[in-house]
Amino acid sequence: MSRIDDLLERSADEVRQAVARMPQREVTTVAQTSTRKTYLSAAVAVAGVIVVVLLGWALFGFGGAEEVDPIEPTPTPVDPDAAPLPAAPARLEAGTFATDVLGPTFSFSVDGSAPDTWYLQVAAPGEVAISHPLSNGPGDRDIWFGYPDALSDPENPYTAGWPIDDLDGWLEANADVVLDGPTDSIVGGRPAVSVTLAGARPCRDPEGPDDVPCPTFAFDDDQGALWLVEGARFEIWWIEDVDGSPFVIAAGDSTWTDEFRADVDAVVASWASDQSEAPATAPDLGGDPDLLAERARAAAAEVGDPDLEAAIEDAIDSGLLDFSGPPDEAIVNLLEFSWLLDTTNPEPEMLDLFLAPDGGARTSYETSNTFGAGGLIVVTGEGAYEVESAEASAVADYSPSIAATSPDDAVVVEVVVSIPEIEVRAADGSVVRTVPERVSQPLAYVLVPGDTGWLIWLELA
Amino acid sequence: MSTEEGMARRQLPLSGDEGFVEDFDAFYRRERSAVVGLAFVLSGSRTAADDLAQEAFVAAYRRWDTVGGYDDPGAWVRKVVSNNSISRWRRAKSEAKAVLLLGSSRDHVVPGLSAETEDVWRAVRALPRRQAQCIALHYLDDRSVDEIGEILGCSPNTVKTHLVRGREALAFTLEGGDQR
Numbered sequence: 270m271s272r273i274d275d276l277l278e279r280s281a282d283e284v285r286q287a288v289a290r291m292p293q294r295e296v297t298t299v300a301q302t303s304t305r306k307t308y309l310s311a312a313v314a315v316a317g318v319i320v321v322v323l324l325g326w327a328l329f330g331f332g333g334a335e336e337v338d339p340i341e342p343t344p345t346p347v348d349p350d351a352a353p354l355p356a357a358p359a360r361l362e363a364g365t366f367a368t369d370v371l372g373p374t375f376s377f378s379v380d381g382s383a384p385d386t387w388y389l390q391v392a393a394p395g396e397v398a399i400s401h402p403l404s405n406g407p408g409d410r411d412i413w414f415g416y417p418d419a420l421s422d423p424e425n426p427y428t429a430g431w432p433i434d435d436l437d438g439w440l441e442a443n444a445d446v447v448l449d450g451p452t453d454s455i456v457g458g459r460p461a462v463s464v465t466l467a468g469a470r471p472c473r474d475p476e477g478p479d480d481v482p483c484p485t486f487a488f489d490d491d492q493g494a495l496w497l498v499e500g501a502r503f504e505i506w507w508i509e510d511v512d513g514s515p516f517v518i519a520a521g522d523s524t525w526t527d528e529f530r531a532d533v534d535a536v537v538a539s540w541a542s543d544q545s546e547a548p549a550t551a552p553d554l555g556g557d558p559d560l561l562a563e564r565a566r567a568a569a570a571e572v573g574d575p576d577l578e579a580a581i582e583d584a585i586d587s588g589l590l591d592f593s594g595p596p597d598e599a600i601v602n603l604l605e606f607s608w609l610l611d612t613t614n615p616e617p618e619m620l621d622l623f624l625a626p627d628g629g630a631r632t633s634y635e636t637s638n639t640f641g642a643g644g645l646i647v648v649t650g651e652g653a654y655e656v657e658s659a660e661a662s663a664v665a666d667y668s669p670s671i672a673a674t675s676p677d678d679a680v681v682v683e684v685v686v687s688i689p690e691i692e693v694r695a696a697d698g699s700v701v702r703t704v705p706e707r708v709s710q711p712l713a714y715v716l717v718p719g720d721t722g723w724l725i726w727l728e729l730a
Numbered sequence: 731m732s733t734e735e736g737m738a739r740r741q742l743p744l745s746g747d748e749g750f751v752e753d754f755d756a757f758y759r760r761e762r763s764a765v766v767g768l769a770f771v772l773s774g775s776r777t778a779a780d781d782l783a784q785e786a787f788v789a790a791y792r793r794w795d796t797v798g799g800y801d802d803p804g805a806w807v808r809k810v811v812s813n814n815s816i817s818r819w820r821r822a823k824s825e826a827k828a829v830l831l832l833g834s835s836r837d838h839v840v841p842g843l844s845a846e847t848e849d850v851w852r853a854v855r856a857l858p859r860r861q862a863q864c865i866a867l868h869y870l871d872d873r874s875v876d877e878i879g880e881i882l883g884c885s886p887n888t889v890k891t892h893l894v895r896g897r898e899a900l901a902f903t904l905e906g907g908d909q910r
Contacts, residue, residue, distance in 0.1 A: 273901045277869040280850040281771075284870060287842040288767040291776070358856035358903060390856050409775060 345458035345541040347376040354392050361387040361399065365539065368392055371416060373511065375457075378539035380532070387536075399536075401529050410529045412536055413495075413519040416511075417487035429488035433515060436462060436507055445469060446484045446497050454506070456518070457541045461508040468497035487517060495519060504533065511542050754794050758787055761804045764871055769811045771851045771866045786810040805881045808871065812863045812882065853903045854896070861896035864889050 351367035363386075367376035370392050379387040385402040390411070392398075401410035422430025423442040431439050440447050450464035466486060484497040486505070495503065502525050506518040518540065520533040570578060765786065770779035786807045790797045797803045854862050863882055867873040873881065878889045 271897070271901075272905060273897050276846075276850060276904065277865065277897075277900070280847040281870040283843055283847045284767050284771055284851070285763070288770060288779075289763050290842065291766070356902075358853055388852075 343458045347374050347541050347543050351376040354397070355389065357389045357392045359389045361389050368397060371397060371414065373543050375414070375511075375516070375540065375542040377414075377536050377541075379536060401532060403526070403529065409522060410526075411520070411522055412533060413517075415517055416514045417495075417517055419488045421485040421488060426482050426485045433487075436515075440464060443484060446486075448502065451507075456506050456508050456537060459508050459511065459542070461506050464505050464507070466497055466503045466505060468499045468501040471499050486519075504530075506537055506540075508540075508542075516542065753798060754791055757790075757798070757803060761807060762787070765804070765807055765811055767870055768808060768866055771854060771870055772812065772862060774852065774855050782811050783807075802877075802880075805877065808867065808873075809881045809883075812867070850900070850904065853900055856903075857896050857899055860884070860888075861892045861899065864892040865896045865900070868893060 347367050348365050351365040354366040354368035354370070355361075361379050361381075363378075363380050363382055365376055365378040367374050369375075379399070381387055381402050387402060388400040388404065390398040390400055397414040399412050401412075404410040417433065419429035419433050420431035420436070420439045422428045423439070424430070431442070437451065440451055446466045446468065448465040448467040451462045452464070454461045454463045468484060470484075486495040486497060486503070497503070501522055503519050503521045508516040508518070518537055520537070521529075566578070566582075762783065766779050766783045769782040769786075770776060773779055773782060789810055790803060790807050797806050800806055854865050856862075857865065860882065864878055867878045867881060868875075875886045875889045875893070879886045882889070
């Protein structure tokens with residue numbers, strides 16, 4: 270048994286024993302809970318919500334942001350001395366931390382010293398979340414940083430159906446969850462709106478039984494929705510136009526205390542973000558499946574191989590023909606395309622297809638299915654590395670061969686990927702593990718010129 | 731197993747029948763501790779764990795004529811707890827009170843846990859959701875890969891992958907990367 274196995278087993282035993290010693294709630298109380306009582310409770314809760322909403326309306330109104338003195342915002346740049354945010358999870362000793370995991374680098378500062386430190390829960394593409402020193406776990410006194418993709422549909426709260434650029438409209442349409450605000454503010458030298466949202470009625474997880482929809486706020490493609498279940502309270506800072514999108518800081522959730530509020534304010538006040546170098550624009554990949562099919566057929570015809578033409582028709586019929594998609598949405602096994610790094614034919618622009626995310630700096634692929642136990646391997650023009658935990662040696666030895674070239678530059682490529690070994694290394698350079706040799710099945714691709722380069726491919730194998 | 735199969739396999743007493751209540755009562759008493767433990771390691775809060783477990787058991791009770799007929803009604807309750815325990819977007823389940831009119835302690839801490847154990851489960855909670863669920867179900871609840879797949883609605887191979895990755899991430903976090 271490995272040490273981590275042993276550690277988990279021991280920790281599990283300890284939890285089992287500790288929980289067994291905890292006093293139990295009376296099961297008879299559970300069994301005697303009646304539906305009637307449920308409805309009565311819900312009615313009382315609804316009445317309470319109505320009172321709160323009416324009070325909120327009378328006191329604050331929900332017609333839009335409150336006016337403040339005009340301030341000319343000047344974005345605050347990231348402190349150049351900020352320390353890189355460590356890999357999560359980790360304790361955050363007092364200091365200023367910066368990360369570019371969400372896009373443009375942003376930074377924030379925290380106070381506290383061990384053991385009373387903020388705790389970095391996650392720092393990954395999609396979200397960064399830290400917990401207050403007094404937090405008891407996820408959902409309890411957290412601060413979340415991220416770029417939501419959309420606001421929730423008020424009529425169907427589990428779907429993203431409200432435009433991201435209409436926060437005011439969304440707040441008006443969801444007045445029952447607005448506890449305070451919206452208030453114009455400045456965060457990181459940028460225009461922002463702060464608003465307090467609170468869940469005020471019982472609701473349930475849609476994945477669970479007895480679904481009673483919960484209000485939700487904003488959606489992130491990767492992470493889901495921010496929920497406003499009964500008792501939850503979020504202080505939201507909606508920072509406009511950071512890298513062309515709203516950047517959101519959401520603090521709170523299940524527990525609010527004055528100490529937490531003061532510490533949150535300090536973190537938010539310290540937030541800063543660099544300007545994006547340039548808006549990331551996805552290259553035009555064509556976008557027309559019919560056109561792609563047409564071009565693929567034409568390319569195969571030009572090659573003049575009946576077997577290839579038949580294979581292309583089969584691929585089209587079976588749906589294998591597809592665009593790689595905009596690079597920021599595409600998931601491509603770069604390890605199988607890395608021959609592009611070594612070939613001069615086709616054109617180097619093809620790299621854009623695979624290296625375009627983050628301005629051409631990065632793309633990634635889940636390698637677990639091909640390498641067994643593995644992580645997220647990132648391949649760049651400079652080599653490969655495994656994110657979050659280790660660094661791998663540069664990917665070695667691919668065996669591509671150009672099978673045919675059409676008169677109009679369409680290329681049929683047969684590829685056998687042979688990776689003798691990948692050494693996954695820890696930050697200190699020590700070898701964590703070695704991925705054994707992997708030789709792929711022969712793969713064949715037709716590469717067809719797109720409007721901006723070699724941007725369309727067809728997998729035949 | 732489908733709901734229909736479960737119901738056909740077993741003649742269930744009507745709700746309110748003495749046997750029905752005893753049936754659920756026995757189920758609750760047998761499973762409660764394990765389910766609270768699972769909820770605790772996934773939520774990190776004793777109070778939240780009590781609430782999450784209670785909520786799941788109430789849900790099971792309400793549809794006991796169906797859930798009670800399953801081969802493993804405990805798996806159904808664990809599925810509810812797992813789904814409600816962890817969110818990447820801070821779902822605040824710890825405060826999603828069940829409709830029970832029960833008093834509850836506001837203590838978040840489970841007494842008797844060592845600092846090492848607290849760190850271990852905190853690191854587990856920081857894992858991606860599915861990895862954390864798989865780790866908790868496997869180690870705390872002694873569930874097999876197949877059973878975890880049933881509970882979480884994914885294939886055994888996916889569960890294996892989550893377990894391997896979870897262990898690797900925990901090894902890196904807790905032991906500096908060496909899981910041997």
